[in-house]
Amino acid sequence: MRKFRIIPIAIFSMVTVFGLKSCTEDILKEETRGVFTPDFFTTETGVQGGLTYLYQNMRNVFGFAYYLNLTETGTDEYVPAQSANNNFYDLDLAGQGNLSSESGFSVGVVWNNAFPAINTASGIIENAEAVGLDNSLIAEARFFRAFNYFLLVQNYGGVPLDLGSGELAFNNTAIRVSTRNTVPEVYTKAILADLQTAVDNLPENPRLTGAVTKNVARLFLSKAYLTYAWWLENPNNIPTYPETARTDPDGQDASYYFQKAYDLAVEGIENPGPYKLLDCFYQVHVGTNDRNEEMMLYADRTEDSQLYNGADLGYSGTDGSANTAVWMVTPNYTSISVDGVSAVQREAAQSYGRPWTRMAPPIGVLTETFEEKELDSRYDATFVTSYRGNWDKGGATEPTLTAANGIEIAPGDAVVSFLDEHNSSVVYVNGAEIGGGELSGRSDYVINPDEINRRFYPGLWKLGTYRTDNGGGLGSPNGAITRPFPIAKYSEFYFLAAEAAVKGANGSYSAYDLINVIRERAGKWCYDNGEQEERIEDNSEAMLAATPNVIDIDFILAERSREYFGEGYRWYDLVRTQKWNEIAGSYEIGGDAATDHTPTVTTRNIEPYHYLRPIPRGQLDNLDFTQAEKDAYQNPGYQ
Numbered sequence: 001m002r003k004f005r006i007i008p009i010a011i012f013s014m015v016t017v018f019g020l021k022s023c024t025e026d027i028l029k030e031e032t033r034g035v036f037t038p039d040f041f042t043t044e045t046g047v048q049g050g051l052t053y054l055y056q057n058m059r060n061v062f063g064f065a066y067y068l069n070l071t072e073t074g075t076d077e078y079v080p081a082q083s084a085n086n087n088f089y090d091l092d093l094a095g096q097g098n099l100s101s102e103s104g105f106s107v108g109v110v111w112n113n114a115f116p117a118i119n120t121a122s123g124i125i126e127n128a129e130a131v132g133l134d135n136s137l138i139a140e141a142r143f144f145r146a147f148n149y150f151l152l153v154q155n156y157g158g159v160p161l162d163l164g165s166g167e168l169a170f171n172n173t174a175i176r177v178s179t180r181n182t183v184p185e186v187y188t189k190a191i192l193a194d195l196q197t198a199v200d201n202l203p204e205n206p207r208l209t210g211a212v213t214k215n216v217a218r219l220f221l222s223k224a225y226l227t228y229a230w231w232l233e234n235p236n237n238i239p240t241y242p243e244t245a246r247t248d249p250d251g252q253d254a255s256y257y258f259q260k261a262y263d264l265a266v267e268g269i270e271n272p273g274p275y276k277l278l279d280c281f282y283q284v285h286v287g288t289n290d291r292n293e294e295m296m297l298y299a300d301r302t303e304d305s306q307l308y309n310g311a312d313l314g315y316s317g318t319d320g321s322a323n324t325a326v327w328m329v330t331p332n333y334t335s336i337s338v339d340g341v342s343a344v345q346r347e348a349a350q351s352y353g354r355p356w357t358r359m360a361p362p363i364g365v366l367t368e369t370f371e372e373k374e375l376d377s378r379y380d381a382t383f384v385t386s387y388r389g390n391w392d393k394g395g396a397t398e399p400t401l402t403a404a405n406g407i408e409i410a411p412g413d414a415v416v417s418f419l420d421e422h423n424s425s426v427v428y429v430n431g432a433e434i435g436g437g438e439l440s441g442r443s444d445y446v447i448n449p450d451e452i453n454r455r456f457y458p459g460l461w462k463l464g465t466y467r468t469d470n471g472g473g474l475g476s477p478n479g480a481i482t483r484p485f486p487i488a489k490y491s492e493f494y495f496l497a498a499e500a501a502v503k504g505a506n507g508s509y510s511a512y513d514l515i516n517v518i519r520e521r522a523g524k525w526c527y528d529n530g531e532q533e534e535r536i537e538d539n540s541e542a543m544l545a546a547t548p549n550v551i552d553i554d555f556i557l558a559e560r561s562r563e564y565f566g567e568g569y570r571w572y573d574l575v576r577t578q579k580w581n582e583i584a585g586s587y588e589i590g591g592d593a594a595t596d597h598t599p600t601v602t603t604r605n606i607e608p609y610h611y612l613r614p615i616p617r618g619q620l621d622n623l624d625f626t627q628a629e630k631d632a633y634q635n636p637g638y639q
Contacts, residue, residue, distance in 0.1 A: 044132070051137060054141065066087060071570065074604065080358070115163065143216070158241065184248055210291065215273045222261045229257035229503065232257065241612060258503040275294065277521055338401040384458055390411060391411060416431070428597055435453070465483075466483050489564075498511040516544050586603045589602070
């Protein structure tokens, strides 16, 4: 069979998986195949194989090593840490790097992975009827075509609908030309239409664990309506590309789409299907409870098989689709030393993992975003706030070590902790050789939340490593993370409806009502992660009392950060609402030394053109265009 070349637009799916029946209930089973060819899609096996590929392909974006760099660096949630390089400086926009079409591993990942998925989906859609594929399976392909176009339009603006054989047609010919459609064309011809078909035809319950459903499609259609409405409104006059009027082809205005977003989100809330809000926030993210009822879409993994995990279980780097993103935001806790012993060793456990120290939360995250740490459980269930001794698991035989204030600590005790609020009595003594301070009567070294630096800071617990095969030891902390990477949660229905209500949508629930559902849950504790002990406490009444009577977009964005911190939402949220420069134009943090507890302010240079990412250089180089045509294809402001 003929094999087609890969070029940037006429793309075929060269990494492959197929076979929809699962030997376990957790993942779609996969087998390797060299290439998808046109005649392959005329068989039932081929069509079903293409569907499985669409699920596998999510792993190439969601959770890959630089995913959080792409979606979080440059926002108010993350900044470059001590070991950062230009991959991170470029996206931080603070003058140390230069964001361009050649910027590292991040700017091209969506482009390079979305188009193969789109073309595969189109091949399934075109051939489904001939092989007698059920409408619900065709709807899955339509969902993924829209899902990938939605990713593209948010990152790059208008993108091609014609990959070589006509708009939204399966392309079976390698081409070296391309024409970008406008943003309204991409939304109205591809995203909104396909997602509506998916809503109409997908089942209420997933055919396999993790497969898309009617409510998954509702969530993304609501979010697409909301994002398109903001684009039409354009409150801060952000430029678009290709240049076009901010008008809807069907003559509707922004308020129409805000209302559509609200109505669909409320429909999702009132028709939950198999999904729900869990009782407490901790339960959503603890590794023992993965694939729970709140998780609606995720890029799946497994520790049972290296083949089906799609990445090495023992050692993984930054290449490929390995789930290693959280390593970038993990500080180098392995340099914690007490009594000459490596007190906190690298471990395959949720609070630890592989420390790459590439991204750090700025001080505002700890002092402003998560200001209320005693009532609101989300801070505790988001971060690693105490690094605890595990030297015994690494073979060290000392039963205790002499730590802060000359007090003995045992394995499992806190060695270094981040305080909830500033305490002026902290005396920094470079405790544990990680810059820690002492407080009278405490055996752990402590750091004030407003005195963190780029070297040592709270890690991201919610996405951390979880393995069941450690055998009581340190396990395999250098192996790719085998947890599913979250993409969409049931909780977001409440945020989407609330944001649309703030923008004028009307209905049964106000923004105040909707946000308070989220805040009420946030006040319910079931476990104290920092103290590592059960904590049954209900602060929901206090959380509700603290909700402002009038909800505005700034409060919505703050709540979204508390709910989804570090999961890859933030850049999209700030770009959608055009609040990026206002909220993230500067940040405060200490320097690169562990002992640096004197924060400085860094100012970013966020220009309007940065609201779109550059088209990757590889795309431009492979187009059979003149240099002038390539320049015109690129988003303005970039080289």
